[in-house]
Amino acid sequence: MSGYDLDAGDAPPVPLPEAKRSRLARWRDSDLLANFLRSKTAMAALIATVLMVGLAFAAPLIAPQNPYDPAQLDLINSNLPPIWQADGQAPYYLGTDDQGRDVLSAVLYGLRLSLIVGVLGVLTSGVLGIALGLIAGYAGGAVDTLIMRVADVQLTFPAILIALVVDGVAKASFGSALDVGPLIGLIVVSIGLSFWVQYARTVRSSVMVEKGKDYVQAARLIGLSPPVILVRHVLPNVTGPVFVIATINLALAIITEATLSFLGTGLPETMPSLGTLIRTGNRFLFSGEWWIVAFPGVALAGLVIAINLLGDWLRDALNPKLQ
């Protein structure tokens, strides 16, 4: 009788919403939202994330300069310090680099690029991992063994190494003169291939639990085919943990992209992401132009921390055992 939580057995049930409430109204009353409003960290993290995403996508509107347009760069304005230092100049609030590129603009555009690559990478790895996890969990037997052994082998390599290999193989076959579009695609695929295992494992174990449950048996008796049962009935019931992994992996994907770019296999200097900015700025760290590397670094760290805190909160909120 120790654990009298509100929805166990004879204890009073959690008050359920009345009939005919809209989804929105039910969500507004849900425990997830109440939990969120109680957690100051989660609120701060969400505000920070939304702010950075908003700034990144408003970059063309608010940035003083388009850093991708060589015509807008002027060598006369190169290596200017931030505005609060002696030589700082008006539109370049965070200074400029050796090409005369405004650091603030470069950070905003870079943030946007990092987010796009991160989100696409998470989507790719998610779709791949969920599909393989569903198949492995539902089919079982040899199919399951094959998929999960591949996953085990892949887990023994660091994600960044896999990404580097994919990247290297692709560049060796297509030549390094790839256009920016395909280059982003390549990085997304590299990230997708390095992160799918976690989704596959989580989804597989959830599916193995779910497929024994009565609602799946009932669906089988109705005569639905396995793919329909998987997508229509099982998938919606295993999304909780997937959502948590996706949030935390978004931060990891952004870091992976930054690392690839830092190592020089990612995005080019003409179209810098945060990682590229840190790599190029790194060269000036010891010659005194610290701002070229510091501000992209702060932006990257801030974004990753905010997303991670959000993921942590979500994991705790969706895990009843931790409440």
Added chain:
Amino acid sequence: MTETILSVRDLTVAFDTRRGPLTAIDRVSFDIGRGEILGVVGESGAGKSVTGSAVIGLIDRPGRIAGGEILLRGERIDNLSPEAMRRVRGRRIGMIFQDPLTSLDPLFRVGDQIVETLRTHTSLSAKAARTRAIDLLAEVGIPAPERRIDGYPHEFSGGMRQRVVIALALAAEPELLIADEPTTALDVSVQAQIITLLKRLCREHGTAVMLVTHDMGVIAEAADRVAVMYAGRVAEIGPVASVIAKPHHPYAVGLMGAIPTLSQEADRLSQIPGSMPRLTAIPQGCAFNPRCPKVFARCRVERPEPIPVDASRVACHLYDAAERAA
């Protein structure tokens, strides 16, 4: 009646939620005498388990005792400090839960768990405690207790585990035993063994028992008196034979008719329309009034207080002298 061991007076338990407090137990009163088994029966949501937890002081946040008193041999225990209540539990009140596996620590030998209880609550030496533990296991019908005392819980079958739990609960010779669905997880044939054991031990030790269950059959066989709960209130309380054979409260009448029995064939079971109200929507007046076949105007506005009818006490306006006269 013999000496009263447990006396519950107007017990009220509320759960604080984001939408305000919900009353789970609403002014519940009953007594249990020495060596007596009181069955507390009700459907899910009736509040029977919450009542049990309130008596042993295990109401967890966000629940709280919002009113009334609980007296153990005339001594209030509902307002004791957690530390004092912990000493009462185990020493003066024993507990048996539904799932014997979760009430035994899987990493300890069953003997060690009994010895630990004995040494916490009595002044027995380690050696004497072990001898006493073997006696207890023998008393609850564990074969070869001097050997089984060193077994781990997973080495016992379901019924044997529940016997160990009973030995553990009775180790410190408590005055009161709270048994919450003690036979629900067991097979029918084992259920009967546990009921018989429980009855025998309580007679022999003079322990008062509060037997919480949803199974009217178990109550019929084990209990002396029964309290039928509905929506956090006691609808009817009285000697088990009369409540089963001649229930008074319309809910109790419906409940007895709804239970299929082995002894008589009924073409249709009598059914009570609707279901137990949620805590958020307990009706005005008598909580049973929307489902009651004999409802009248007064039931919708005024909550009935328990009144003596024959050997029972019934909370129903039908039995009010004024209504009878009318």
Added chain:
Amino acid sequence: MSAYVEVTDLRRRFDVSKPWLNRVIEREPRKFLTAVDRVGFTIEKGETFAIVGESGSGKSTVARMVVGLLPPSAGEVTITGVSMTDPRQAAARRRLRARIQMIFQDPYASMNPRWRVGKIIAEPIRAFNLIQGEGAIRARVGELLGLVGLHADDSKKYPHEFSGGQRQRVAIARALASQAEFLVGDEPTSALDVSVQAQILNLMRDLQDRLGLTYLFISHNLAVVRHMATRVGVMYLGRLVEVATAKDLFAAPRHPYTRMLLDAVPDLAHVGRARVPVSGEIPNPIDPPPGCTFNPRCPLANDRCRTEVPALLDGVACHAVHEGRA
């Protein structure tokens, strides 16, 4: 091919071995659990055949094999003459599929909680392409809800907005949606409160009368079985030990296990009954006793019972009965 459902020599083994590597290292052979062992019975159209048994008896495994959710290890199930296992009859089986449905113990677990009830009930209609057109489907869903005692407007609600009994009504409506004529209920009321259980049992009997349904009813509750069944099969450790009409079985049980079970059930008629409960518990099904599996608990067991498995003759599988010793 006279009976509606014919089950012959049905067997099911489960592989409960440890993983291959562990077996090699620990030098252990593969282990099998025989959940169902040579079970055979028939069900006539329009009757209720109940299988009763305690945990580990294999009754649910039989149910799952009959509806085709679990392939048998050996033996056959034929329904209206169509084999549920023979690959050559796959086309006929697909046509049969819609007419066989199952009602599960926990109605909430058998529904997609994110779907409205209307969509849940309409799913089999769409899957089997029974009715074309949204309007016609909606009308049919409303009709089905009315049939089980709910309102057509309830189709807009989600499963969690219903009480347990109402959810089981929804589950029955879904089972009927595919125009099923044979329903297999796996403990359909054991998760429900007694007053609600009475509603569902009455509903199932009404529907049987109105629609001419055939039921296979799986339960551990003898009183419920007595109320529902025309004929009863008693299972113990994977084997059918007795088959008889409900009337005969409850009036004059023949197998010693059936007698023990009937004697053990706590019942309303047994107020304060003192009795000698049967000793022992159900053995581990992985390692069942040789001969008749009930022999270690049977008062009539002799050497033959300990070595030779009794065949089901004349409705009883017991050497003592066959030899006239009981």
